[in-house]
Amino acid sequence: MLLIVQKSFFCVYRDSGSRNFKSLLDLGSLTLVRSTIKNQRSQTFKAFYASLRKAPPADIDDVPSDNDFILSILRANASSRDAKPYFASFSPRPRPVPALPQIDEATPVEFREPLPVTEHPKVSPLIASIIDPVIRRTALVKIQGPFNQVQLDSIARGMVYLEKLGLVSVIVVENDDVQRGEQDSRSVIVEDTMRLVSCLEKHGARARPVLGAVVRLGPKPEDPETVQDFVPPEAHTCPSDLVPIRSALRSGEIPVIPPFALDSFCRSVRIDANDVIGALARGMAEAGSQSSSADASIEASGEVDLTPLRLMIINREGGVPSYARTGFPHLLINLDSESKHIRETFHESWRHTHKTALSNLALAKTCLTYMPPTSSAVMVSHRSQSSLIGNLITNRPAVSSSLPHALLQGNRKLTPHTPTLIRRGLPIRVVRTVENIDRNKMNALLEQSFGRTLEETDFYDRLKRTLDFVIIAGDYAGAAIVTNEPSSDLSQPISYLDKFAVLPSHQGDGTVDFLWVALHDESYGLGHPFSANPNGGKEGQGEGRDLVWRSRANNPVNKWYFERSSGHVRMGDWVLFWCDAEKRLKIEQGRRGRAGLSYIEDWEEGRLASWIDVVHKIPSSWKK
The missing domain is CATH 3.40.630.30 (Gcn5-related N-acetyltransferase (GNAT))
Structure with a gap:
């Protein structure tokens, strides 16, 4: 099986014409073999999970092919330098070499216990990488619908690809067409949540709907009343609230969460998905930072690091429109120095075509405040879900914002659906x-x-x-x-x-x-x-x-x-x-x-x- 997988990858790679042979071959081979093993395990579990729900198992043809996955990696065009942050975050840490038993030099040679003779056969790096698992990290994902079935399938396929690369999504579902307070709004959101769970399972992932509220309304009691130039979320979490998410991740499942919260009367009410995501970003980051010897314990137990590494906002609008690109999206945003200017230059017409662009930008600023400095947020249209792989591997925009303006204007990669990458940035x-x-x-x-x-x-x-x-x-x-x-x-x-x-x-x-x-x-x-x-x-x-x-x-x-x-x-x-x-x-x-x-x-x-x-x-x- 391994030889066949490697051979198919090499053929695809050779035809691609990329110059970054070594780095992508290592990355592609490693992830491909892992995905092959994981797919077989997920098929077994999926059949069992489906039988519990009295639903027929998904057809094997619906599972995304490995070739599509490999091509998505190749399209990222990642050099070895670009991929360094990815390997730094997801590659296993070197294991300490056990010390040899001490020898008492005063003891005569004939009375010393012989040292154990251990043969160390040469192990292929590929096999070693399979035995030594990749560290799994989390991403907070906002699925901002509504989406039809084809669009939802495309989004689910992207989530499955990211999971193969070690990034496990914690998804919050939103429906812009159903306002809060409307009749049956809760049932519509729950139905959207279950549809996404079914799509993820259809494409080979294991997903779990978390229909109970995982956040609480209101700020944390210890928070200051006002914070300059910062919009705190209107909700918060307690450590016990994250138990369902931890349980799902520990079981290898993608948690899918509707935007519900507990109010002061312990009632589950629908709130803005941005407040749910902001509360989760803070709560998960705090839970991750409180873990002592986080990397060592995570590798030993196989758990997922709760600290969010990415924020992904998948919607129908795409990125934040830019005055400098005739309405095409910003490529890279420095929140620290550009967010105010972006709000001031936001055209009135964009408030109708990109209704949630500014609120999503504020969400990114809130979440990145709690997330690690190396984290980033990406706003992307459902038409460009494959670009999420490139963003994960390189952590850079699809097209560099520092290229000459003439090249950006004529670049075929720059479309209304080009993602916007958002970094905390610097003044x-x-x-x-x-x-x-x-x-x-x-x-x-x-x-x-x-x-x-x-x-x-x-x-x-x-x-x-x-x-x-x-x-x-x-x-x-x-x-x-x-x-x-x-x-x-x-x-x-x-x-x-x-x-x-x-x-x-x-x-x-x-x-x-x-x-x-x-x-x-x-x-x-x-x-x-x-x-x-x-x-x-x-x-x-x-x-x-x-x-x-x-x-x-x-x-x-x-x-x-x-x-x-x-x-x-x-x-x-x-x-x-x-x-x-x-x-x-x-x-x-x-x-x-x-x-x-x-x-x-x-x-x-x-x-x-x-x-x-x-x-x-x-x-x-x-x-x-």
């Missing part, structure tokens, strides 16, 4: 004088990011003469330093990206994209309406300038730079990159009409030689 600010830089924190950031020792005196002396601005993310978690380098051949100084650095602990959490988007808005993207993001800088006002920078030819980050630059040229051991001012390019294109831009425009002649000449003379910032 972004712009400073324009060396005196406003915290040198100790900046030094630590640069030296940790580049792995070299800064020549501090010379570096800051040069910044005093040439600094244009510095963009700082959070408490120096990342920074972009831009200088004005004088040129005798050009009418104005060159805008030069001197340093772009992110702490290793923040690489992979969205800080890189947040920082580059702010750099775009403050330099070569100036003058466009979509650059008017509030970050303490020019907020989109002014004329964009060409941005130039250099990088070592062997720098592994160069692939990322290639995708974001307008062009590059080799300079021996260096590569010179640049981004053209986007507003000027747009004006030139409008002036020429259908003729388009030529290979070299008049205003481009001679600039490349001037850039190379100036950049070559910029001294190194590092100690030798």
